[in-house]
Amino acid sequence: MERKQYELGDIVQMKKPHPCGSNEMEIIRMGMDIRIRCVGCKHSVLVPRAKFESKLKKVLRSKAAAEKPEEAE
Ligand SMILES: [Zn+2]
Numbered sequence: 001m002e003r004k005q006y007e008l009g010d011i012v013q014m015k016k017p018h019p020c021g022s023n024e025m026e027i028i029r030m031g032m033d034i035r036i037r038c039v040g041c042k043h044s045v046l047v048p049r050a051k052f053e054s055k056l057k058k059v060l061r062s063k064a065a066a067e068k069p070e071e072a073e
Helices: 049-055 063-067
Strands: 011-014 024-029 033-038 044-048 056-061
Touching: 033 049, 044 049, 049 056
Parallel strands: none
Antiparallel strands: 011 024, 011 056, 024 033, 033 044
């Protein structure tokens, strides 16, 4: 099974779009729970890590990859 890689500051796409119509979320806090903020309406929500991973579709833009392009997989 594919392991998803994500980190603080990444823009991710969730399986279900936010009610505002945007499906891009930014990871603004990482810990036991993960806080993500909707790029469209700036609404933020705290979700348990397991739930976040089950709802994560893909990482759209990695902050780290943008800063260090040589690390692209
Ligand atoms: Zn929204």
